Amino acid sequence: MSALELRNLVKSFGGLRVTADVNLDVAPGERRLIIGPNGAGKTTLFNLIAGELRPDGGSIRLFGEDITRLPCRSRPHRGLARTYQIITLFPRETLLRNVILSLLGLSPLRWNPVLLLRRQKALFAEARAALERVGLDRIAERPLAETSYGERRRVEIAMALAQQPRLLLLDEPFAGLSIDERKDVQRLLLAIPREVTVVMIEHDMDVALDLADRITLMHFGEIIIEGTRAEVVAHPRTREVYLGE
Amino acid sequence: MSRWIALALALVALATVPWWVVNGYYVNIVSQILIYAILALGLNVLVGYAGLVSLGHAGLFGVACYTVAWFVAAGWGQLAAALFALAMIIATSAVFAVLSLRATGIGFLMITLAIGQILWGLAYRWIGVTGGDNGINVPSRPAPFGLSLTFSRPFYFFVLVVFLVAVAAMAVLIRSPFGASLKGTRDQPRRMTALGYNVWLIRFVAFLFSGFWSGVAGVLFCYYNQFVSPNVLALSSSAEALLMVISGGTGTLLGPIAGAALVVVMKNVASAYIERWNLVLGAIFVAIVIFMPEGLVPGSVRLWRWAWSLRRGPRAAAALRTGGGSAG
Numbered sequence: 001m002s003a004l005e006l007r008n009l010v011k012s013f014g015g016l017r018v019t020a021d022v023n024l025d026v027a028p029g030e031r032r033l034i035i036g037p038n039g040a041g042k043t044t045l046f047n048l049i050a051g052e053l054r055p056d057g058g059s060i061r062l063f064g065e066d067i068t069r070l071p072c073r074s075r076p077h078r079g080l081a082r083t084y085q086i087i088t089l090f091p092r093e094t095l096l097r098n099v100i101l102s103l104l105g106l107s108p109l110r111w112n113p114v115l116l117l118r119r120q121k122a123l124f125a126e127a128r129a130a131l132e133r134v135g136l137d138r139i140a141e142r143p144l145a146e147t148s149y150g151e152r153r154r155v156e157i158a159m160a161l162a163q164q165p166r167l168l169l170l171d172e173p174f175a176g177l178s179i180d181e182r183k184d185v186q187r188l189l190l191a192i193p194r195e196v197t198v199v200m201i202e203h204d205m206d207v208a209l210d211l212a213d214r215i216t217l218m219h220f221g222e223i224i225i226e227g228t229r230a231e232v233v234a235h236p237r238t239r240e241v242y243l244g245e
Numbered sequence: 246m247s248r249w250i251a252l253a254l255a256l257v258a259l260a261t262v263p264w265w266v267v268n269g270y271y272v273n274i275v276s277q278i279l280i281y282a283i284l285a286l287g288l289n290v291l292v293g294y295a296g297l298v299s300l301g302h303a304g305l306f307g308v309a310c311y312t313v314a315w316f317v318a319a320g321w322g323q324l325a326a327a328l329f330a331l332a333m334i335i336a337t338s339a340v341f342a343v344l345s346l347r348a349t350g351i352g353f354l355m356i357t358l359a360i361g362q363i364l365w366g367l368a369y370r371w372i373g374v375t376g377g378d379n380g381i382n383v384p385s386r387p388a389p390f391g392l393s394l395t396f397s398r399p400f401y402f403f404v405l406v407v408f409l410v411a412v413a414a415m416a417v418l419i420r421s422p423f424g425a426s427l428k429g430t431r432d433q434p435r436r437m438t439a440l441g442y443n444v445w446l447i448r449f450v451a452f453l454f455s456g457f458w459s460g461v462a463g464v465l466f467c468y469y470n471q472f473v474s475p476n477v478l479a480l481s482s483s484a485e486a487l488l489m490v491i492s493g494g495t496g497t498l499l500g501p502i503a504g505a506a507l508v509v510v511m512k513n514v515a516s517a518y519i520e521r522w523n524l525v526l527g528a529i530f531v532a533i534v535i536f537m538p539e540g541l542v543p544g545s546v547r548l549w550r551w552a553w554s555l556r557r558g559p560r561a562a563a564a565l566r567t568g569g570g571s572a573g
Contacts, residue, residue: 050439076441088436090429101429104422105440113423113454120422163440 001064003028003167003197004049009058011048011221018044019055020221026167028063029194033212034201035232037241041221042201043085046169049199050082051075062167076105079166083156085175085201089144095155096140099127102159130162131155134188150181157188161196168192170200174207182207209233217241259405269397273469276401278509279408280465285489285501286415287458292487293496294419295451296431297346298354300483301361305341305456307478308364309334309463314381314473315374323387330464331457338456342449349434361483368475380474383467394468404465411458416498418454427451459486492533494540503541 004026011019018041026032034042047053049060051072059068062078070078090098100117103126104110118124131137134154144152153173160168173189174182186207192198202208209215215232217224219241225232232238262275284306291297312333316326345356368375375381386394394400418424429437430444437444467473476482485508493504507529516522537544 052435052439073438073441073443076439082439084436088433090432090436092428092432097425101425101437102440104425105437105442107422109422110426110442111423111450113418113421115422116417116420117422117425118420159440 001028002026002061003030003063004199005059005061005064006045006049007059007061009045009048009060010056011044011053012056018221019048022058022221022223024216024223024226026197026199028166028197030197031211031213032197032199033208033215034199034218035203035205035208035215036218036224039220040218042218043171044221045218046082046171046199046201050080050169076163076165079164080169081160081163081165081167082169083160083171083173085171087149087152087156089152089155089159091145092143094141094143095131095136095147095151096124096127098144098155099130099159099162100124102162103127103130106163127162130158133161133191134158135184150177150184153177153181153185154188157185161192165196167197167199170198170202172201172203174202174204186210256409259409262405263398263401272397272401274509274513276397276404276469277513278506279404280462280469281486281489281509282502282505283408283411283465284459284462284486285493285505286411286498287455287462288486289490289495289497289501290415290418290427290451290455290458292490293500294424294427294431295448295455297349297448297452298487299345299357299455300354300480300487301341301345301357301359301364302455302459302486303478303480303482304361304364305334305338305459306463306466306482306486307368307473307475308337309460310467310473310477311368311375311381313464313467314383317383317385318381323385327387327464331460334456334460334463335453338453338460339449341456342452346445346448346452358480358483361478362480365475365478365480368478375475378475380472383471383473386468386471400469404469407461407465411461412498412502414458419498423447423450488530492530492541494542494544497540497542500540500542507541 002025004024006022006024009019009022010017022045034045036042044053048055051067051070055068059066061067062080065078067075067078090101093101100123103123107123109115109120109123128137128140131140134157136151136154136158139147139151144155147155157173170189173185177185182204189198189211200208200211209229212229214226214228216226217232217238224237224241225235227235263272266272266275284302288299288302291299309330312330313326316329317323341357341360344360345353348356369377386400388394389403392399394403426442426447430442430447434444466477489504489508490501491504492507493502494500508526511522511526511529515525519525533541533544
């Protein structure tokens with residue numbers, strides 16, 4: 001059984017086919033890297049898997065369960081978490097509160113209108129542990145608005161990991177980071193346990209290649225090649241797509 | 246600590262109003278402030294915490310008002326009338342919410358405005374039920390536990406109790422996990438969906454809560470005036486409620502209360518001295534927008550801190566400007 005199985009997935013915006021008959025199988029525990037030039041349809045593919053977009057055709061299975069018609073909000077409850085290419089966090093809240101919101105999303109507590117949130121010790125302990133994992137527990141109480149871009153990237157990852165997903169979608173986790181910050185994030189991603197299957201979109205091959213078991217190359221909404229690291233890097237089509245030869 | 250002292254002082258001040266405001270007319274004005282404060286607090290749940298600006302809340306206020314008036318005038322018991330009104334307000338809020346939550350932002354505002362106007366039209370034209378322009382007279386105020394509310398003092402205490410319950414409910418809600426969920430849907434609805442929240446349902450529940458308190462205010466207003474007419478749910482009433490929330494400070498607990506006090510005082514007290522009191526009220530709103538765009542309460546807090554820091558010297562003022570020095 002695959003962790004993620006896409007069959008003949010199709011999505012068009014008007015006349016533009018952004019996802020064209022995509023078939024993809026990701027094994028449990030695998031690290032899959034999706035690469036491709038700008039406009040190849042990588043983020044659209046993520047939005048389809050996460051349920052933010054409805055596919056025009058085809059099916060999506062998560063650990064054998066058909067989730068094609070499942071609303072976006074139900075998918076985290078099935079073990080799917082994602083990060084965004086453009087950071088979408090809660091700027092008025094502290095780092096701790098951001099992670100709390102992530103934890104609360106999967107807890108029935110989120111409907112409770114009479115308890116005091118700050119008294120929920122277990123929730124706060126869990127959130128602190130999640131921040132510790134990405135090395136931000138020192139500044140847990142700092143408002144998000146006063147943190148750096150690199151720190152926010154790590155908050156994104158902490159929030160996704162806090163939900164203890166089975167499948168984690170990372171959309172360009174290295175975008176906009178300095179060399180040092182990239183190393184930090186890379187270390188962080190390498191530390192993710194193998195119970196979590198990771199699918200990652202990334203342009204920076206230097207840091208991303210080390211993380212990937214298999215690589216999928218997309219171009220104009222289609223999957224061009226798929227294979228191990230060495231196979232894809234050596235493939236003539238890779239050069240063609242990236243260098244426009 | 247100082248927070249609790251301030252709270253205790255405020256409670257004492259509110260509880261002793263009939264003694265330091267001896268004149269019954271002014272006691273009634275304070276009752277009116279509290280009634281409008283409940284409406285503004287209810288509206289603030291949507292405007293301040295859900296990020297949904299409604300221009301139709303006078304409609305909900307009015308529906309509750311009319312329901313009580315109709316049942317009491319028809320000879321039903323006071324308790325039954327009040328319960329019918331609350332059931333009615335929840336049902337109306339639910340319909341209101343289902344229709345208006347199809348949109349957010351300006352779309353939401355326009356739908357609430359339209360429904361509010363429909364309700365106003367019903368009150369004005371459905372003469373068989375509402376009495377049209379003549380309105381409905383309410384023969385008597387209720388007498389809970391045998392205590393007559395006919396006079397201004399006991400009525401004030403009745404309103405005060407309901408007001409305190411409303412404030413407490415609001416304070417608990419915004420500090421609860423649900424309150425955090427609600428604020429999340431205001432700031433990042435898309436992210437909230439991706440985190441597993443049902444954004445629509447959260448907004449729907451918030452709308453019911455907001456509508457419920459607006460309705461409670463409507464019931465009290467009906468007892469206060471012992472009369473209801475279509476003016477109660479006119480667009481200008483909705484706009485007034487929204488102005489209370491915005492001028493006082495959206496997304497704060499005290500803001501809507503301060504805003505309600507400002508509007509009611511201007512309407513009732515200043516209008517006795519200045520014929521064009523609307524002009525004065527307008528000028529005050531303009532001043533608030535220019536000098537305290539965040540609203541009276543958060544704006545005053547900011548100015549107060551700034552004034553204090555000036556007294557403590559330029560270094561403290563500089564620290565305040567940069568956000569309180571080192572936080573890590």
